[in-house]
Amino acid sequence: FVLGGRFNEMYYWDTYWIVIGLVACDLEDEAFNLIKSFVNIIESEGFIPNGTRKYYLNRSQPPFFPHMLFYLYENTENQKIRNFILSKGLDAAIEEHRFFMKVKVTGEETENTFNVYKVYSDKPRFESYKDDLKTYKNSNYSKNIYSNIATAAESGWDFSSRWLIDDNLLHTNDIINIVPVDLNAIMLRNEQIIHYFLNI
Known part of the structure; x- marks a missing residue:
């Protein structure tokens, strides 16, 4: 699914909203296909690039992949989809988490680590x-x-x-x-989702 207009490729965080829309329209197979595409990209590149063009391989976008997995998992009765999410999807989410943990800062006056x-x-x-x-x-x-x-x-x-x-x-x-509070909130939620899936 491509946004249209001047865009000829998928964009990472835009796809999260597309997945929600597809599920809301009872198009869970199409949402699942998008997720499988992202799993393939993570298996190949170690992360999801900004968009699906080679020149985007130097950057990503807000890491909503675990959110996509969670949303589809919670809104499907299809056991094949659920099993995929708990196996290949979860592995890919953990791999992407590693990518985002490579860039972090620790404050001079604090023990906390922040994602940037x-x-x-x-x-x-x-x-x-x-x-x-x-x-x-x-x-x-x-x-x-x-x-x-x-x-x-x-x-x-x-x-x-x-x-x-x-x-x-x-x-x-x-x-x-700048340390973006929204990125750190997204990463915290990703860790909660990964923890949830690991305990199913």
């Missing part, structure tokens, strides 16, 4: 080359601008003022220095 979005990049995004080049020039050639742009895209909030130092200037994006 962080994409290292020294060039414009392939899909928005011209726009990113313009932002780079407007930033006075900031060395972190391409990382900040790609990281904002990974967050799914590209380009929200929540990442900007100046709400009106895209080149003031500073997401690589």
Whole structure:
């Protein structure tokens, strides 16, 4: 399922909402097929990229895959689907969790560890080359601008003022220095879902 318009590929967190819609419309087989596709991607890449194009392999999006598994599991009576979720789906969710745990920060004055979005990049995004080049020039050639742009895209909030130092200037994006509370809430829920599945 593709969003349409200028988009010709699946996008990660958009697919979560599509799965919910498919299940609500009694199209659980189609929702299951999307989940199987994501399991295949995780088995191949170790995570779900931002979208299903090769140039997205340097970043992901908000990790809603376990939420998809949980939603379908709770809304189906199909034992084949449930067994798949508890085996291959769960394995894939654990693998994706490992990917998101690779990038984390520990505060200087705290014992807590937090998840962050962080994409290292020294060039414009392939899909928005011209726009990113313009932002780079407007930033006075900031060395972190391409990382900040790609990281904002990974967050799914590209380009929200929540990442900007100046709400009106895209080149003031500073997401690589921000700990997003929503990502940490998503990761906590993912861990609860994984725990739930492991105990069935």
